[in-house]
Amino acid sequence: MIKLRHFLAEVFGVIRTLLADDSAKSTMIVGILIYSVLYPQPYVGEVLRDVPVVVIDQDKSTASRTLVREMDVTDLVDVTMSAPDMETARDAFYRRDVYGIVVIPAGFEADILASRPAPVAAYSDGSYLLIYSNVMRAVATVAGTMGAQVNYARLTAQGIDDSTARTMLSPVTVTNVSVFNPQGGYASYVIPAAFVLILQQTLLMGIGLLHAGRKPPAGRRLWATIAAYFGLYMIWVAFTQMLIPYLYSIPRTGDLVTLFLIAVPFICACIAMGFAIAMAIPWREGVVFFLVVIGMPLFFLSGISWPVEMIPDHLRTISLLVPSSTAISAFVAVDQMGATAQDVAKAIQTQIVLVVVYSALAVALSRLPHNRR
């Protein structure tokens, strides 16, 4: 009992050391708080709405006006301008006043009435994929609905009965259901994942700031140090994985025990890696510099924004050395998709292997002459 009390006193001693170091405090505490306010800001809108588009209506008929109105009504785009010709439209496009151009050629209505195909053209900016997809979905949906109405009228006019006409035009119904992130929200997609990386990077940096170029803690102090960082970061796990989604209304379905099962080995792997880096680079500024620069590229190894299947095998294998490469998608699976421990077993195993590897490495490196002073 007394031993435990001594140990706890030691743990609080470590926390006091951490709070006394301005850089470590601003990285491991203040930094995460600032990030939790700042980082989600660009994405709080969740879904992209009302992309401004310009329409070139060369037909100026009832049908063409209906098409334009229907497009404007959708959430996806906003018809902010109408242009007489491509020249004017292109000018608005280059100025970034609009991000899409819809052309309704002359003869649109006449073609429909004569039962000829009445094509429309849509141009959007392939350099911004989210914008492109909005514009194309808007045009395709509206053209599809209008086309179906036109067709239905044509077939029933030929004496085909109502239900047969419907069946003929679309014999199979396709329904697309988005699961886990039903509205396809951008914040729901990027924030839970990004904060796993933020936890890893700040923890690695903090350990670097507190231990690089210094004599590593030993004995009870070492275990107290590990316990202190572990405790602090388990609080941050709860904060970033539960409170932040709540604050930004991001749906989460995760089960606490499973979250714990992935969070514990992940935080341990980060602590071990942090000590290994601190022992390897005996220069505080160097550690921070290195970690700040590699942060963003690490995100693209996680499989969240770019599928892991597309990453070449050897790079994927090397990337397993960084805890976030497997942990990010495991956290997301648990929190956002309701995965069980079994579903993320491989990621948990990888984290445990990393704990062992980096602990051994840190111990080995601590015997280097520069760490023994």
Next chain:
Amino acid sequence: MLVPLPLILFLMLAVIFAPGLPRDLPVAVVDLDGSTMSRQIVRMADAAADVEVVEQLASLSEARQALVAQRAYAILMIPAGMEHDLLLGQKPEVVVFSNSQFLTAGGIVGRSLSTTVSTFSAGVSLRLLEAQGIGTDRALDLITPIPVQASPLFNPSLDYIQFLLSAIMPTVMQIFICATAVLSFSREHHSPNGMPRLQRIARSPTRAILGKLLPYTFVGTFVLLLGDVVLFRFFGASFRGNIFVFFLNGFMFILACQAMGALIALIAKDTTGALGMMGLIVAPSFGFAGVSFPRFGMTLFSQIWGVIIPLTPYLQLRTDQTLRGAPLEYSLSTMAWLFAQLVVFSSLLWLMTRKTMAQTPVVIENITAEPQESKT
């Protein structure tokens, strides 16, 4: 250490995005019908370039498990009696469940599977209309009365190299350049009497700033150019602009980043504090720059925050000069914006440098040549 790090990162990013477009992403099928027609749909789905059917599962609960365990990005569910219902004209419903938590992959496979089913449906429709005595050509016209000619301007294949890699490289460079500027200025600012010594050596703030930053300007320009050579030569990313203007933008971008980094170094209390502050400001800038989620869809705060980060105008200028090939006149206002950032950051830096250089030297016993906070 300085030059290899961004180059290694560039190389790694290039390897990640080398395929350009995701292909053969895994999907699973729940075919409860097991008919000739349902097998035809599955074959058609598998034949699409972006999708590969990796599993046939017996139930939806197994399918859900496959989604959660990330063995598949989407499920194609064909209901029992699909063929039978179809022949009776009862409009069977085929459902595509796509994992939108993985927005890119889930979106691609979801769209691909829906297109496959629609194509199949159109095929059936065509046969039904022909059976009604409507000729093939007429029937084809009937299926899509208002065809949409969709054209992605500038990036016709919707390639991720052009869209993402081309934007990520400058983002990594911005962090790298700011960090080197922080380190080079902190060396003086955060060592005892460093700034007065700088005063003795350089004599004027302008010369001090140039002397500190210029070497890294060359390093930064060289690395940025090297990255672009890889992008445009090796990956054949399109370049439709003016090389001189493109280079000028890159140069202004590097200078603006350096001025911003150095300014942070002079404001912060110590070197690691400066690096931390720099990280907080610069690291999230990719989101604010509006490449992934566009700026016009953001809150006012995010739009304003984006305005002060050099990456935002630079990425716009890059798009103008590479993909869009916009005539120069359209880029002028954005260039003025980047230039204004450069002017503001440099002036503040000049003022801060002059102020700190003017400090009277403090006599300390153990003046060290290098900042050695790490050893304290």
